[in-house]
Amino acid sequence: xxxxxxxxxxxxxxxxxxxxxxxxxxxxxxxxxxxxxxxxxxxxxxxxxxxxxxxxxxxxxxxxxxxxxxxxxxxxxxxxxxxxxxxxxxxxxxxxxxxxxxxxxxxxxxxxxxxxxxxxxxxxxxxxxxxxxxxxxxxxxxxxxxxxxxxxxxxxxxxxxxxxxxxxxxxxxxxxxxxxxxxxxxxxxxxxxxxxxxxxxxxxxxxxxxxxxxxxxxxxxxxxxxxxxxxxxxxxxxxxxxxxxxxxxxxxxxxxxxxxxxxxxxxxxxxxxxxxxxxxxxxxxxxxxxxxxxxxxxxxxxxxxxxxxxxxxxxxxxxxxxxxxxxxxxxxxxxxxxxxxxxxxxxxxxxxxxxxxxxxxxxxxxxxxxxxxxxxx
Ligand code: SF4
Ligand code: SF4
Numbered sequence: 001x002x003x004x005x006x007x008x009x010x011x012x013x014x015x016x017x018x019x020x021x022x023x024x025x026x027x028x029x030x031x032x033x034x035x036x037x038x039x040x041x042x043x044x045x046x047x048x049x050x051x052x053x054x055x056x057x058x059x060x061x062x063x064x065x066x067x068x069x070x071x072x073x074x075x076x077x078x079x080x081x082x083x084x085x086x087x088x089x090x091x092x093x094x095x096x097x098x099x100x101x102x103x104x105x106x107x108x109x110x111x112x113x114x115x116x117x118x119x120x121x122x123x124x125x126x127x128x129x130x131x132x133x134x135x136x137x138x139x140x141x142x143x144x145x146x147x148x149x150x151x152x153x154x155x156x157x158x159x160x161x162x163x164x165x166x167x168x169x170x171x172x173x174x175x176x177x178x179x180x181x182x183x184x185x186x187x188x189x190x191x192x193x194x195x196x197x198x199x200x201x202x203x204x205x206x207x208x209x210x211x212x213x214x215x216x217x218x219x220x221x222x223x224x225x226x227x228x229x230x231x232x233x234x235x236x237x238x239x240x241x242x243x244x245x246x247x248x249x250x251x252x253x254x255x256x257x258x259x260x261x262x263x264x265x266x267x268x269x270x271x272x273x274x275x276x277x278x279x280x281x282x283x284x285x286x287x288x289x290x291x292x293x294x295x296x297x298x299x300x301x302x303x304x305x306x307x308x309x310x311x312x313x314x315x316x317x318x319x320x321x322x323x324x325x326x327x328x329x330x331x332x333x334x335x336x337x338x339x340x341x342x343x344x345x346x347x348x349x350x351x352x353x354x355x356x357x358x359x360x361x362x363x364x365x366x367x368x369x370x371x372x373x374x375x376x377x
Pocket of ligand 1: 149150151155156157158159162191192193194195196197198
């Protein structure tokens, strides 16, 4: 990897050295993602670390130009993330026809088709929209596809269906993906519990629990109790005995209802369909551009977890986007817009109630708690 980094930081204007990517040193590994260099588009491999320029040349279409003048085009389409085998085959068939078989998925579940022939862009876009039924867009000053968490498919914690919320929200925001009419790009994420593996975003929808876990003292024997004690980020779990048997208890005034203990032990049940709600957080940013990375902050809470279309969440999201569209300056991200106008004005413009729950006064937080861009990872 060192060799790759040195190549990437090579000063512009110098001759591009011959580079056999397969010969670059990299430790062999028998797990995890395979060596990405095997899968690069040939034009990308040829110009690795030697790109001069890139720009958006149309809805969902990017053009990258290398220092030697070679161009590579990217057509971005939104996907629902959970895909059938037949759908994946149809996607690959389009990549075979127009892209020498090359495509990639972004972390936000966009599909990016890579091609070198400009005249193929239009038929490719038509094939994506008509054959797959996926929208092309998500570049420039538009919303991107929503980054969402595993949900029911792959996690034991969720109390809402992240994929379902995403489907409902993206249906609602379909035109914002296809049209660049916002001041700057808007990244969205959803998380189906407060562990928030959807991470920070301009706008994030996060499920919130409101009660401490209920301990099932009968079943808790199957869990390793020290591990359950250790996983609590605020030391709210301690050993106790019930009917002379070892078990655990929760110090309720310390608990912040994060649900981490439920992931460790199913006998700590934190999910509650009667009280769990959805909240909207705004202003998160991971990139170092302009003001640097920022944490998102609570905007609206107590929204009903209301499948299959989550209308209350869609309406709240629309309110934020409308206020941002009207008041944001060009290139200003949502967090930067709020920093400029002030939170009071943000609450006035969106109509959300401001309450004591918007003030982070949690006194049991440890000094190291929540100091990374990921809430807990
Ligand atoms: S950890 Fe939480 S946010 Fe991530 S997939 Fe599981 S339930 Fe969803
Ligand atoms: S829900 Fe979170 S804070 Fe509460 S006891 Fe479990 S791990 Fe600790």
